[in-house]
Amino acid sequence: MRIDLPDDLPANWETLFKGLALLSHHQNNENYPFNCSHDTLTVMADPSKFTTEELELLDEYGFSPDDEGLCFTSFRWGSA
Numbered sequence: 001m002r003i004d005l006p007d008d009l010p011a012n013w014e015t016l017f018k019g020l021a022l023l024s025h026h027q028n029n030e031n032y033p034f035n036c037s038h039d040t041l042t043v044m045a046d047p048s049k050f051t052t053e054e055l056e057l058l059d060e061y062g063f064s065p066d067d068e069g070l071c072f073t074s075f076r077w078g079s080a
Contacts, residue, residue, distance in 0.1 A: 016077055019061030023072060026050060041078035044071050 005017065020043070027033055029044035036042070047065035050058065055065070062076030 015061050019058060019063050019074075019077075022054060022058060022061070023063060028071070036078050039075060039079040041074040042066070042071055043074070046070075047072060 005014065009017075023043050023045040024033075026046045026049035027044060028046045033044050034041065035044075043063060047055070047069050058064070058072065062074045063072040064074070065071075066073045
């Protein structure tokens with residue numbers, strides 16, 4: 001299924017959607033892909049599967065590999 005995004009989509013929404021779409025390529029938990037607690041959004045995707053270029057792009061989108069290299073975290077999208 002393809003979802004067409006509206007032309008007037010706010011920039012931050014577009015950035016978030018692009019990041020999540022890229023992360024979905026190497027997700028590692030189909031049942032529970034996200035966790036949000038203590039102002040941190042965690043996305044269950046395997047950092048070791050991404051290219052250097054993809055990791056740089058994800059960093060621009062606000063997603064970084066966690067300290068253990070098991071998933072991605074974001075303080076940008078996890079805080080109010």
